Amino acid sequence: MTLERKSEDHPLSKYDQDDHAEDTYAHHEPKLISDKIAFKFVKFLRIFADAFFAKRYGHRAVVLETVAAVPGMVGGAMLHLRSLRKMEDDHGWIHTLLDEAENERMHLMTFIEIAQPNKLERFLVIVAQVIFYISYFFLYLISSKTAHRVVGYLEEEAVVSYTQYAEMVEKGEVENVNAPQIAIDTWGLPSDARLLDVIRVIRADEMMHREVNHLIADKLSQSNLDIKTHRQMSDESIDKLNDYSSKTFPK
Ligand SMILES: [Fe+2]
Numbered sequence: 428m429t430l431e432r433k434s435e436d437h438p439l440s441k442y443d444q445d446d447h448a449e450d451t452y453a454h455h456e457p458k459l460i461s462d463k464i465a466f467k468f469v470k471f472l473r474i475f476a477d478a479f480f481a482k483r484y485g486h487r488a489v490v491l492e493t494v495a496a497v498p499g500m501v502g503g504a505m506l507h508l509r510s511l512r513k514m515e516d517d518h519g520w521i522h523t524l525l526d527e528a529e530n531e532r533m534h535l536m537t538f539i540e541i542a543q544p545n546k547l548e549r550f551l552v553i554v555a556q557v558i559f560y561i562s563y564f565f566l567y568l569i570s571s572k573t574a575h576r577v578v579g580y581l582e583e584e585a586v587v588s589y590t591q592y593a594e595m596v597e598k599g600e601v602e603n604v605n606a607p608q609i610a611i612d613t614w615g616l617p618s619d620a621r622l623l624d625v626i627r628v629i630r631a632d633e634m635m636h637r638e639v640n641h642l643i644a645d646k647l648s649q650s651n652l653d654i655k656t657h658r659q660m661s662d663e664s665i666d667k668l669n670d671y672s673s674k675t676f677p678k
């Protein structure tokens with residue numbers, strides 16, 4: 428499978444077009460029963476997130492990024508242990524998953540500069556971490572395919588939430604403040620980058636996580652590989668997806 432590459436002139440030019448294009452919301456149709464359960468489960472969680480955070484997207488980003496950074500670390504550790512146990516190569520997937528966890532943690536480090544969680548939210552983060560870490564670990568143990576599918580659907584929701592956040596900034600309902608220095612350094616943004624630029628590059632990361640996790644779930648369930656790319660993804664991400672699609676995933 429070869430995916431088309433896109434090149435842009437300005438480092439940010441590709442991020443400010445087609446916010447509402449269909450493929451921003453690329454959805455992977457649940458095929459297996461486990462996919463359908465994963466999808467319904469994520470939609471169910473979204474009800475709580477929407478009720479709790481409403482339009483406080485900065486706070487939503489901080490709290491949910493603390494959760495988003497967990498699966499990559501759990502999956503990476505599980506593959507690492509599997510590789511030791513079976514004495515078999517991981518085909519580079521451990522790094523892919525650990526990179527995802529690190530990337531999500533950088534989202535958190537960025538948004539903590541933009542929104543400060545209140546005491547209730549800090550408490551919620553601790554409770555959510557205990558529950559989510561343990562349940563994701565056991566889910567991965569029982570069905571890594573379902574675990575990656577859950578993450579794929581969580582990332583679909585992350586893309587929706589960041590698009591809604593971007594729309595609020597565009598409409599002036601949220602101030603388009605200067606980008607935090609950590610975001611400028613991490614994503615190589617211009618020094619005059621603003622919050623909207625940060626949201627868009629982070630959303631492009633979430634698109635990548637969405638595709639990688641759905642791709643892994645497809646590989647584990649031996650369904651046809653169903654990768655979707657978006658014009659806002661970097662050339663590097665598209666190259667990586669091409670590469671991942673040809674690599675064996677440890678079972
Ligand atoms: Fe994230």
Ligand SMILES: [Fe+2]
Pocket residue numbers: 495531582585632633636637
């Ligand atoms: Fe993500």
